[in-house]
Amino acid sequence: MTEPLLEAVDLSKIFPVRKGLVFKKTVAEIKAVNHVSFTIGRNETVALVGESGSGKTTIARMVGRLLRPTSGRVLFDGSDAWKLKGDELKNMRRKIGFVFQDPFASLNPRMRVRDVVSEPLAIHHLMTKKEREERVRDLLVRVGLSKDDATKFPHQFSGGQLQRIAIARALALEPSLIIADEPVSSLDVSAQAKIMNLMHQIQQDLGISYLMISHDLGVVRHVSHAVFVLYLGTIAEVAPADEFFQRTLHPYSKALLSAVLVPDPEVLQKRPPQLLKGEIPSPLNLPQGCKFNTRCPFMQPKCKEEEPPLAPTDSPEHTTACFYWEPIEKGEIVPRF
Amino acid sequence: MNGVLKVVDHNRPGGALLSLENLRTHLFTSKGVVKAVDGVSFEIKAHEIMGLVGESGSGKTMTGLSIMRLLPSPPARIVDGRILFNGEDLTKMPDDEIRKIRGSKISMVFQDPLTSLNPLIRVGKQVSEVIQIHSGLPSEPALGKAIEILEQVGIPEAGTVASQYPFELSGGMRQRVMIAMAVASRPELLIADEPTTNLDTTIQAQVLSLLRQIRDSQGTSILLITHNLGIVAWICDRVAVLYAGRLAEIGPTNAVLRNPSHPYTQALLRSVPRTDSERGKLETIPGEVPRLTRLPINDCHFHPRCPHAKSVCQSEQPDLIQIGKDHFASCFIYSKDWERTK
């Protein structure tokens, strides 16, 4: 196997909660991300899946060098991203592009499309003005917009079109990785499909890797090669995508998957969504032991005391952080709802 | 035209709780008239959950607000049509009468529960307020009843929660408070506008199941406005699909989702990313949702994006045509002379 494009090693992020108006002291900690490791290969899409408080956006920002990890390393192309300086850092910046959730928010409404898309080129002092204009036009055409859109302002576009502009901007520096944080979740269904197809096409044409953050497993199904399920900052399950959607092992993954409503009444009748009890616990007050134990229908006494490690299963590259995945799968532990 | 049936049949016994007849709600903006709702007719029967689906700009929220007579005015105004609730036309009703219906017989749950709750008032008080105005109970017993209702919608330790402010609650809890307010007076019709859009997946399932419980236990009819066809598939009995302010298709959920008949419904269903399919490309609908200010009057608004479009689609507006039992689509394909049309 070739060297991975990106390696996240044992990443953790703790946000201190400070009190006091003058002398601020840390009174609590939010453990947003706990010891998360993963790799992204070349030309591969890795999906981080989870609900609010799962830490997926925090991970994306640490990987993209927008937020400093409390501990752990990010290796990009073999070098430690958080130790790079000067030209090397600039170089790494060029290799990572970003696409954010809400295109209305991630594009400066006061800039023309031309300036939005060429902003990365301008920041890195690349190309002459004329060459940049040429490049902007190429990029717009590549993402399915018209050359003439360059002079318009963001408010003249729909959400889907704006997300195309955001993708064009991310592609401007010819990155090898694009970090996409919920790139389609604020879009209409028909626009969603188009953006996902566009991202797919770009991967095929340019050999780009994606780190895809999403809460929507339907979206994840269509784009990703590997799936990481996060719950309260901890990895619950890792599997190759094809396997994941055939066979989930962690009770949280199962619940999450079943809560995705397929638009087919018959399928839902056969396999109705499994209702979890209670709310997602506050990250300020994480449960002892397995973080899912407060809502898990299969909860056993041990789950309240010990935190299950992410451990291999009987299938290659499929790991899960549940003590009881095997008895659950065999039906030896009955769920309590 | 031959073979065309009207959906609305007032003479049917045991008929509709609510029926919309040719509702037109337009927004009069400085950029032109936006025909947000442009001739929509459907009915909601007692005890049923009716889904109203559509994408941005389809007019689904405006339909809900029209029923409640809560349109932002200016710019919105009902320009035509009737909204019959238990046989009475809501569009003609004087303000003080519609007010008696709001919150008691018809109530509404909105999309964003944080901003939809008053930030400065304790949630118990916000629920008891609606009880007080419609039942005339004094404030103490009304608060007690509010706590009872908060319990019924699945809020643990309802007494404590009642004395909290909205910002202290989670998104799911806030939406339960909104639902408690809406069902406090046991309405006959509950309009839920995207009630789960900003909620987490697992919480969404809980809230939807709560809505279904309310229907089952209280017999409330629900108009569920959503963009998510999965939600429709799970809890709706019937569904109406809107496109650019007009009804594209309407029928029992099973029929519409398993046998979609309007080309828009078909395309929409194919473009939903599903967990039970394969990795790879999705089918898409070509083109963009049209700008509502620039729509022609006499056409099928979907024709620029429709793979089957003929010239008639550009010059005439299709009527609803019956496809199956209670299942209608507004598409010329189902007219008898489609083969011969150009």
Place this chain on the structure above:
Amino acid sequence: MSEERYSISRYLLVRLLLLIPTFLGVSVIAFLIMKLTPGDPLISVIGFGGSQNSVTAAALRAELGLGQPLYIQYLLFVWRILQGNLGNSIAQQVPVLTLIGQALPNTLLLISVAMTFAVAIGIPVGILAGVKRNRATDQAVRVGSILAASLPDYWLGIMLLILFAFYLRLFPVGGNIGPTSVVLPALTLGIGLAGLLIRLTRSSMLDQIHENYIRTARAKGLSEWVVIRRHALRNAILPVITVIGLQVGYLLAGDFFVEYVYAWPGIGRLVVSAILVKDYPVVQGFLLLAATAYVLINLTVDLLYTAIDPRIRFQGRE
């Protein structure tokens, strides 16, 4: 509950501690503003009073430490303030505190009558304009209220004086010689304030009336009047309270034009005439008083906020 009370008293304490740097800055400015005056202040004093002999002058010099280096003078100044001694007026040879004490009630009377008038007019009209946005009423209120806030108050004072005191003879011409004396000066101040409050109430109402929770209130079946009174107004009033508070602080001397025109014996007139004759102990005393009033009013407004808005209360507890 006790936790809440505890945290509020703590919050108060911290807020009061935060005032220390502000007061230091204020004292430096109060000190410097008159120190930078070119020439010897005593010359103008002697010229002004005409009765002081050179012995008095020398004593004054010693008391104020005028011969010492600047920082010593400053330290002496702060030391005297901390003892509650604001010094004597050079021009009138009376303790500054006495002068301020005589003038303050007059100013407070003027401000409170003016503010009552402004609130009584400004808030209802502002609500009306906000509810009837962009109709003719609103536009008329808009033009009028902005005009009211744009009138130079000394000029307005003169005009009202001519009209009501000279021609119509409804009110006394100047000074504080009876209960009717306050009417014209208060009206002069109140008109501008009312204009300001109308604008503020209107836009604050507009902010709230488009919020989702107002739609929810209507969806409950509440009447429009109840929606506005019980839901919109409560949220809209917060910024208005802030401004009323700040205006009271500002008017402590900011009303001096009005006091000047009407010969009203208040703080504003006292301070401005002290400035003009370089009677700097009075000016310094006033600056300290104004800054104290400003921060105390700010603090009161903040506490009112926390009483009304639970979100702030809980942030305070954090």
Place this chain on the structure above:
Amino acid sequence: MFSREPKLVEDSESARPLRYEVLAILSRDRIALVALLVVIAATVVALLAPYIAPFDPTQQQLAGSLKGPSSIHLLGQDELGRDLLSRLMYGARVSLLVGASVVGVSLLIGVFLGALAGYYGGKVDSAIMRIVDVFLSFPGIILAVGAVAVVGPGLENVIIALILINWPGYTRVMRGETLRVKENVYVLASRGMGASDSWIMRKHIIPSAISPVVVLATIGFGWAVLAEAGLSFLGLGVQPPAPSWGGMVSEGLEYVLIAPLMALFPGLTIAITVWAFNMLGDGLRDALDPSLRI
């Protein structure tokens, strides 16, 4: 936040560069347009006063002392027989010069310090905001009167004094806006592309944060005109015989019972000019900036 229904107003005005917004607002708001015309007229009069004023503003004509309006002296004459209209026209030069320089300099200081404080936060922020707090804790106009009294009357000193009390307000508004703007995802996106702090400030923060400051500046212009007139009324501004609006009200006060028009006209001129700036600011604010409501 991520509403799936269309916004009622399809093309929101706030989503474009400032100059487009201003034009769009004025095209709809007739009253603000009138205000703009008043401002333009005042500016033209001020610039062209030497050419269009019928008389020399300081030329005395004792025979015409305190004469009312006539066909030659449209607004009448003052106690020294000077033409009031000409004096008002020349007075506009003073008022607008003070307004422009006070607003201009305060704006520069405020935008710079406010952006710095808001963007970097921490110690920079605390230091800047403590100073701002101190300045804001005095009644501004008294501070100005005091400052002018210290350094002596005159146009330059009035300008300096008004800047001294004006910059903190701009700084505070700019800081608040910067705090809000810097949370925008497009700022994060820019940082992700490798943008430097100075790039982010120049390209994103300042252009996006500036509109409430512009509103404040418009209203501040009116305020400065009013304040200058106040100081001149006290005799602390431009020294006689040079005309200024505030000074003219003050001169008129002495003869107010004999010739009330002498005080009336300059006062009205001040009121209309200040009204125009406030009205313009109000028009801009209603559409531009929901956050600034004072």
